[in-house]
Amino acid sequence: MPGAAHRISHQDENAVVIIGSGAGGGTLAHELTRRGIKVVLLEAGARQSTETFSQIPGEAFLQLTWLDHRTQSGDWGVGRDFPAMPVWHCKTVGGTTVHWTASAPRLQAWEMRAKSTYGGVANCSLIDWPIALEELEPFYEMAENRMGVTRRNGMPGLPASNNFKVMYAGAQALGYKKVHTGHMAINSRAHDGRGFCIQQGFCVQGCKMAAKWSTLYTEIPRAEATGNLDLRVQSTAARIEHNKNGRVNAVVYRDLQGIEQRQKARIVCVAGNAIETARLLLLSDSPRFPRGLANSSDQVGRNYCHQITGFVWGIFEKPVYSWRGATLAGVIEDEAIHNSARGFAGGYRLELCALDLPTFPLVGLPSGWGRDFAAIMENYRNISGMFINGEDLPRAENRITLNPAVKDSYGLAVPNVHVDEHPNDRAMRQHARQQMAKLFEAAGAKQTVMGPTPPATHNLGTARMSVRPEDGVSNKHGQTHDIANLFVSDGSAISTPGSANPTLTIVALALRQAEFIAQEMKASRI
Amino acid sequence: MTAAESLDRRQLLKAATGLLTGFVVAGSPLAAIAQSRGWAIDLGALSSAEGATLAAMARTLFPHDKLDDVAYAQVIQAVDGEAQKDENTLHLLQVGLQEMPQDFAGLPEAQRVAALKKIESTTFFQTMRLKTVQYLYASPVAYAYFGYEGEAFSKGGYLLRGFNDLHWLPDVPREDSGPLPISG
Numbered sequence: 001m002p003g004a005a006h007r008i009s010h011q012d013e014n015a016v017v018i019i020g021s022g023a024g025g026g027t028l029a030h031e032l033t034r035r036g037i038k039v040v041l042l043e044a045g046a047r048q049s050t051e052t053f054s055q056i057p058g059e060a061f062l063q064l065t066w067l068d069h070r071t072q073s074g075d076w077g078v079g080r081d082f083p084a085m086p087v088w089h090c091k092t093v094g095g096t097t098v099h100w101t102a103s104a105p106r107l108q109a110w111e112m113r114a115k116s117t118y119g120g121v122a123n124c125s126l127i128d129w130p131i132a133l134e135e136l137e138p139f140y141e142m143a144e145n146r147m148g149v150t151r152r153n154g155m156p157g158l159p160a161s162n163n164f165k166v167m168y169a170g171a172q173a174l175g176y177k178k179v180h181t182g183h184m185a186i187n188s189r190a191h192d193g194r195g196f197c198i199q200q201g202f203c204v205q206g207c208k209m210a211a212k213w214s215t216l217y218t219e220i221p222r223a224e225a226t227g228n229l230d231l232r233v234q235s236t237a238a239r240i241e242h243n244k245n246g247r248v249n250a251v252v253y254r255d256l257q258g259i260e261q262r263q264k265a266r267i268v269c270v271a272g273n274a275i276e277t278a279r280l281l282l283l284s285d286s287p288r289f290p291r292g293l294a295n296s297s298d299q300v301g302r303n304y305c306h307q308i309t310g311f312v313w314g315i316f317e318k319p320v321y322s323w324r325g326a327t328l329a330g331v332i333e334d335e336a337i338h339n340s341a342r343g344f345a346g347g348y349r350l351e352l353c354a355l356d357l358p359t360f361p362l363v364g365l366p367s368g369w370g371r372d373f374a375a376i377m378e379n380y381r382n383i384s385g386m387f388i389n390g391e392d393l394p395r396a397e398n399r400i401t402l403n404p405a406v407k408d409s410y411g412l413a414v415p416n417v418h419v420d421e422h423p424n425d426r427a428m429r430q431h432a433r434q435q436m437a438k439l440f441e442a443a444g445a446k447q448t449v450m451g452p453t454p455p456a457t458h459n460l461g462t463a464r465m466s467v468r469p470e471d472g473v474s475n476k477h478g479q480t481h482d483i484a485n486l487f488v489s490d491g492s493a494i495s496t497p498g499s500a501n502p503t504l505t506i507v508a509l510a511l512r513q514a515e516f517i518a519q520e521m522k523a524s525r526i
Numbered sequence: 527m528t529a530a531e532s533l534d535r536r537q538l539l540k541a542a543t544g545l546l547t548g549f550v551v552a553g554s555p556l557a558a559i560a561q562s563r564g565w566a567i568d569l570g571a572l573s574s575a576e577g578a579t580l581a582a583m584a585r586t587l588f589p590h591d592k593l594d595d596v597a598y599a600q601v602i603q604a605v606d607g608e609a610q611k612d613e614n615t616l617h618l619l620q621v622g623l624q625e626m627p628q629d630f631a632g633l634p635e636a637q638r639v640a641a642l643k644k645i646e647s648t649t650f651f652q653t654m655r656l657k658t659v660q661y662l663y664a665s666p667v668a669y670a671y672f673g674y675e676g677e678a679f680s681k682g683g684y685l686l687r688g689f690n691d692l693h694w695l696p697d698v699p700r701e702d703s704g705p706l707p708i709s710g
């Protein structure tokens with residue numbers, strides 16, 4: 001029965017422990033428990049619901065966001081514009097699926113062969129994925145069905161909003177062909193016991209209609225209903241322990257009273273978002289694994305990718321009311337191609353965007369003041385927005401490390417996020433910004449305004465899947481190369497980011513990983 | 527009002543060190559939502575003079591000519607609230623204020639802008655800029671002024687309240703859009 005607390009003993013050596021309840025961890029928990037496997041799900045955040053989601057943007061931000069201290073370094077724009085906040089993800093049951101904007105495209109076949117496709121790009125650590133798109137396709141289909149993705153499986157598209165009408169008109173003028181209201185994990189009609197989108201425009205604050213897919217009200221209650229899930233909220237993993245054979249056997253965590261607990265485990269799956277997943281593996285060093293768990297390759301935390309982003313705002317003579325309607329329901333896919341004539345490798349998508357009034361000047365225009373700034377704000381209701389979501393190139397030195405100089409409230413080193421932009425990243429963003437400005441001008445904009453790169457919401461690659469152990473941390477099932485019963489179950493496992501917003505891929509990989517784990521457990525190999 | 531609230535208010539008044547006052551401009555968006563034309567905001571940590579300078583700073587940073595002074599005064603009220611709870615904030619404000627011209631609030635805009643440009647790199651300036659953005663554009667007064675309608679769940683979303691009412695551009699063909707989930 002949903003919500004029932006099924007207790008698994010701290011001493012139960014047969015438990016699968018999953019750390020994190022977002023797209024990866026929440027989906028994996030459901031898939032394992034429905035197969036009869038006992039799962040302890042540790043979630044650092046508290047449990048909210050459609051009843052408790054705040055409808056005040058500032059409050060909602062504080063309610064859902066991972067606010068624990070991080071430091072950052074490197075030359076990316078986020079360091080200048082958002083020094084205290086390199087990344088923006090959630091700390092709540094359901095993880096970042098509570099605040100995501102639900103764009104759910106697939107990766108393309110060539111994006112999963114990035115190294116082969118792009119050839120020799122200097123100063124990056126590109127690899128090909130250890131699996132081809134064909135191997136992922138059945139799981140994409142399952143994920144799309146489960147999440148109710150629009151324009152798949154007979155789910156209609158979302159109806160066009162005012163903001164999308166602007167994007168569409170400009171896109172037609174520029175000759176773009178693949179322009180529509182997106183593959184969105186938002187119900188365009190009632191589906192799976194959840195209602196349809198009523199165009200609130202509050203996707204980021206938590207969808208009070210539950211029309212947007214989130215593990216909070218889909219996978220997790222279903223996992224609870226199996227009677228096999230022990231969800232422990234406000235429980236923060238501090239380290240993963242191993243036995244003398246080098247197999248992981250327990251997770252040490254702080255419970256909601258801040259008391260240290262130790263859960264024995266048969267298998268541990270880490271799904272804490274790419275920053276915390278890498279941090280936890282690094283924090284779990286031991287005499288046998290002095291560089292941290294699963295890190296004999298020294299790749300844990302490296303190859304951090306965040307996808308290229310950046311806003312452009314178009315100011316029009318007449319109102320757009322961009323805040324009315326599903327935040328991200330609009331996409332142009334024509335630039336999601338590899339065409340080196342554009343001056344960079346990889347592709348990008350142009351995606352619709354709107355920010356509520358309090359958030360717009362904080363995130364959309366993070367610097368400036370005076371008459372020019374105020375003049376933009378005066379036009380708030382006449383503003384249309386877009387951003388780029390593009391492939392960034394992995395680099396060994398773009399990485400999550402432990403910052404020994406800054407400790408959290410439990411005395412553990414906080415993570416440092418280091419990003420130096422690759423020239424390819426800059427060239428892509430520049431190209432996309434020009435296209436967006438041209439598009440708005442073609443639709444009649446009187447002014448275009450370049451916004452910043454916001455704190456990263458797509459955190460990827462820090463424990464990536466690789467064919468060769470020396471190139472990554474995990475194999476094609478997200479099973480770590482070093483430790484057979486330790487898995488990576490979130491965006492950290494993504495080999496290269498491509499231009500697709502990552503959640504659908506994370507869910508598909510979790511569905512695939514669940515089959516593998518169940519099969520390996522049955523065969524007593526793990 | 528309960529007895530406890532009344533007492534709290536009296537204690538607050540007794541503790542107040544400064545006061546910002548003003549009148550709502552007739553016909554302004556605020557006039558529609560304001561309960562009375564006159565307003566007064568108590569300050570607990572800052573003096574009236576300090577509050578007036580910071581309010582003028584907030585208006586110089588984000589000059590919306592038709593936006594009522596009360597919107598800027600509410601920013602200073604919130605900043606004052608932080609200063610009451612945190613001595614470091616109060617210290618930062620008071621030290622920063624010493625670098626401002628004494629008659630700052632009375633200067634013409636060009637001179638106020640010039641004075642702020644001189645201190646643009648200071649922590650005081652950066653802090654006040656960020657706090658002003660955070661509080662100014664999040665207030666009900668700002669929502670009314672900018673025409674922002676805020677949350678819509680309580681009203682059934684924007685589905686039947688204008689999410690697709692833009693008619694100065696062509697409609698999107700059905701294949702690239704989608705059906706309304708209910709007939710309106």
